[in-house]
Amino acid sequence: MVTLKDISREVGLSVTQVSRALGGHADVNRDTRDKVQRMATRLGYRPNAIARSLKTGRSGIIAMIVAGSRDPQANAHLFEIVMGLSAEISALGLQFVLHVGQTGADTTQLHADLYRSGGIDGFVLIGPAPDDPRIACLLRLGAPFIVHGRDPAQSHAFVDIDNFAVGETMADHLLHLGHRDIAFLNGPESEFFALERRRGVAAAFAKHGVTPDPALTLSIPMTEPNGRTNTLRLLDAARPPTAIIAGNTMLARGVYQATESRGLNVPRDLSILAHDDGLELFASESFDPPLGGTVAHLTTAWVTLSADLKQIIAGQDDPFHTRVLDLTFTKGLSACAI
Template sequence: MNLKELSQNLGLSQTTVSRALNGYPEVNSATRQRVERAAQQFGYRPNIRAKGLATGQALAIGHVIPIGTTPEMVNPVFGDFIAGAGETYSRNGYEMILSIIDGRNEDNIYRGLKARRAVDGVIVHGPRISEPRVELLQEIDLPFAVHGRTGHVEKPFTWLDVNNEEAFAEATGYLLDLGHRRIGLVNGQEKLDFAHRRRAGYVAALTSRGIVPDPALMHSNQMTEVIGYESTCQMLALTAPPTAIICASLVSALGVRRAVEEQGLVMGRDVSIITHDDALSYLQNGGDTPIFTATRSSVRDAGRLLADMLLYAITHPDEPPQNKLLTAELVIGRSTGPAPR
């Protein structure tokens, strides 16, 4: 059923029905309730594009994914974030536009989205330590929110992040309390802000106990099962191999575990493993008792929250940007134990 048919059914003008459904104050409450009941009864759904034309909004949010520069963005973590954000968009009458692009022309994509008024705002994924996209979006005045943080930006901006440094310091401290002194790190790409902060937390925890970080125990690359496996094989081949390993994602942890077991070692007895766990829908860390001890923070919840923050920034342009720092919970699983003698 379209707006014209709904209006005829109610015996009201299309203008009155449209205003009632969009909450205009000049429509009295009895009429609004009558229109809403009829819309629900007949399954009426407004035409989002038509509404956008009427209000001057695109009613769409953009996600620009530069495959060439950050391939790890297209993974289960990204999928869960998008699912959470999509729930918020749908609830508020917005659509999502995904642009999978060559990273070399990313600036032009953002400028084009702004010039065409194709979106009302964008989410920035995978921020680097020094992030040029933030200043670009501020320059072209396109509303945005960052999943993560970045430094070296003078003007404030909207962001949501996990306290990565604190989480990896806590994970490292937990292993140190278990007696481990040779602790490996299988990190994400450290040009990305989150991975840089995780290494900082790991290093700070070691140095606070008088342990000099060993470069041979620190690996940084894409967060894949194969990279987790290869990095762990290299560390286990050392003269003084690690008795524990911290890794940046559950996907990496699967590779770490494979390498440990191929050496005939037992996870949690011979080599302890801690991972970051994004509470993924289709790659879960066990049931009531986690497989891996983990620093856990739901990326799906992060998607919902950041989408809400961006929509607020779009509808309240004069308000200061919001920032939210989430805390990861250390959950104890079957992958950690005292350091072997």
């Protein structure tokens, strides 16, 4: 390993000055700076990240810890998130590492251990539960972190979308089209975003003076198979829905599959709207007919999320960074008047 000392010996300067030269400080002569830089590249010098971290107290490493899942689609989705985040964070000159815990493991302790043993500057949390113990733990430790989504019970930095509006917008659109029997394939209502969406849907119903059938709102993990089987079940019911709102494009894919296997036409026999996170694997343009619904690209979330986290790590976090991103709505061709 080639160190600053090697360079300093070679060019006949002190370690201090070599460090300052490479660090781009002011009080070093142009010529010596060039000389040092040339020697550094000639020797193939790479600053030792460990030593630098020890001195500065910063490692430049941002971690995300997840418990693996048994569900292939959940994993594929997670992996897409990881890739988006990773790209954004390395664009900021930081390192992103993913730590996969055992399936179903409690990652709270892992967060704490990893932080307290140094070497991690901050964390990204996704899919917060109500009263999420990870958030409580990181707050207690004073560790920098940011959440995608939010836990209303605790005050912390987050990047989120307006999930109330997600539910309200789509339900309102369908109600305007005359639909009354509207099924809602919601995400797991153990998470805050799903509760918000349900509230939004309820608000739209109330606005139109319609009382929704509670049996038509389902709280399920948002995967393709879940979308398919639950849609089939709904269609087999005594009074099948005329429209379906899906929380996700993966769910929507399942809904489309169900209509196809039943020989139904979208949107004539069944209107479909879904919230689109902009996942590449389930792009709304790949649906036939084109899928309508609310849109909020995750990729835009990653850029503000990582930028905010960087600031938090730098220490300018006095008012908590809380961002609610914009939402758009596309009509698509998957919903029509009844």
